[in-house]
Amino acid sequence: MAIARPLRSVLYIPGSKPRALDKARGLPVDAIIFDLEDAVSIEEKEAARETLAEALATGGYGARMKIVRINGLGTPWGADDAKAALNMDADAILMPKVSAPTDLDALAAITGDTPLWAMMETALGMLNAGQIATHPHLQGMVMGTNDLAKELQSRPRADRLGLQSGLGLCLLAAKAQGLAIIDGVYNAFKDEAGLDAECQQGRDMGFDGKTLIHPAQIDIANAAFSPSEADIDLARRQIEAFEAAEASGQGVAVVDGRIVENLHIVTARETLAKADAISAMMEG
Structure with missing residues (x-):
C-alpha cells in the first residue's frame, strides 16, 4: 500500500519554543513533530503543553502533517500530555519507546480513535515490530535511532551496520501493514554530504522520509526522497x-x-x- 501523503522531511520542533513554532510555519517541510518529550526540559514540561496548544490553534501550518510527541505514560507528564493533545489541532499523537502493542493500547484508552504513531527505539520494540504494526489506531512508525543505538551499545558507523536489523524489521512491519515509516535523525546537521548519504541509504531501503533536527537539513531530505x-x-x-x-x-x-x-x-x-x-x- 503506497503512502500518498509526502513525508520526505519530518522536522522535530520543541513545543516549548514560541519562536521555533512560528518559524516552522514557513519551512518547506512535509511534516512536523511538535515535541513535548526530549526537546523540552523538565521545568518546561507543563507550560509547553499550553504553548503548543496555542500555536496549533493559531494555525498557519498549511498542508504540513502535524504530529504531537508526548512523554511516555510511565512519566509524570505522559497522561496529561495525551489528554491535552486530544484538544490540539494535530493529525496524530506520537508515543515514545513503544515496545509492545499493549503500550499503544494504554495510550488509546486515553485518546480513543485518534490516529497514533509509534517511536521505534528499543530492542524489544524491534522484536515486536510486526505485532505493533497491526494496532488498529497506528498509522506510522518513526525510528528512534539514537536511543536504539544506545540500548544496543552499537558503534556509530556511516553504514549504520549495528542498526540494520532493527531498521529492517520495522520496515517489514510497516510495509506489511501499509503504514508510513520515517528514518531516524542524522546528528551532524552541518555535515551535508553525510546527511545526503544517509538519506539515500534510507530511501534505497524503502523509508518514506527522514526525521530532522535542524531546518538546514530539509532541502537535502526533500531531494533524496523525491522522485528524480x-x-x-x-x-x-x-x-x-x-x-x-x-x-x-x-x-x-x-x-x-x-x-x-x-x-x-x-x-x-x-x-x-x-x-x-x-x-x-x-x-x-
Missing part, C-alpha cells in the same frame, strides 16, 4: 510501453533493455502519484 526527473521519465516510458504491449496482446514490454511487467507498472504509477502529491503540496 529521471525516475519520472522512466515511469512514464514504462507505462507507455506496457500499455502498447498490452494493446498488441503481450504481457510484457522492454524499456532500456529491461523487462517491464505489471508489477513494474504499479511502481511506476506510484512514482508519478508521489511526484504529483509533492507538486500539489508545494503549490499549496
Whole structure:
C-alpha cells in the first residue's frame, strides 16, 4: 500500500519554543513533530503543553502533517500530555519507546480513535515490530535511532551496520501493514554530504522520509526522497510501453533493455502519484 501523503522531511520542533513554532510555519517541510518529550526540559514540561496548544490553534501550518510527541505514560507528564493533545489541532499523537502493542493500547484508552504513531527505539520494540504494526489506531512508525543505538551499545558507523536489523524489521512491519515509516535523525546537521548519504541509504531501503533536527537539513531530505526527473521519465516510458504491449496482446514490454511487467507498472504509477502529491503540496 503506497503512502500518498509526502513525508520526505519530518522536522522535530520543541513545543516549548514560541519562536521555533512560528518559524516552522514557513519551512518547506512535509511534516512536523511538535515535541513535548526530549526537546523540552523538565521545568518546561507543563507550560509547553499550553504553548503548543496555542500555536496549533493559531494555525498557519498549511498542508504540513502535524504530529504531537508526548512523554511516555510511565512519566509524570505522559497522561496529561495525551489528554491535552486530544484538544490540539494535530493529525496524530506520537508515543515514545513503544515496545509492545499493549503500550499503544494504554495510550488509546486515553485518546480513543485518534490516529497514533509509534517511536521505534528499543530492542524489544524491534522484536515486536510486526505485532505493533497491526494496532488498529497506528498509522506510522518513526525510528528512534539514537536511543536504539544506545540500548544496543552499537558503534556509530556511516553504514549504520549495528542498526540494520532493527531498521529492517520495522520496515517489514510497516510495509506489511501499509503504514508510513520515517528514518531516524542524522546528528551532524552541518555535515551535508553525510546527511545526503544517509538519506539515500534510507530511501534505497524503502523509508518514506527522514526525521530532522535542524531546518538546514530539509532541502537535502526533500531531494533524496523525491522522485528524480529521471525516475519520472522512466515511469512514464514504462507505462507507455506496457500499455502498447498490452494493446498488441503481450504481457510484457522492454524499456532500456529491461523487462517491464505489471508489477513494474504499479511502481511506476506510484512514482508519478508521489511526484504529483509533492507538486500539489508545494503549490499549496
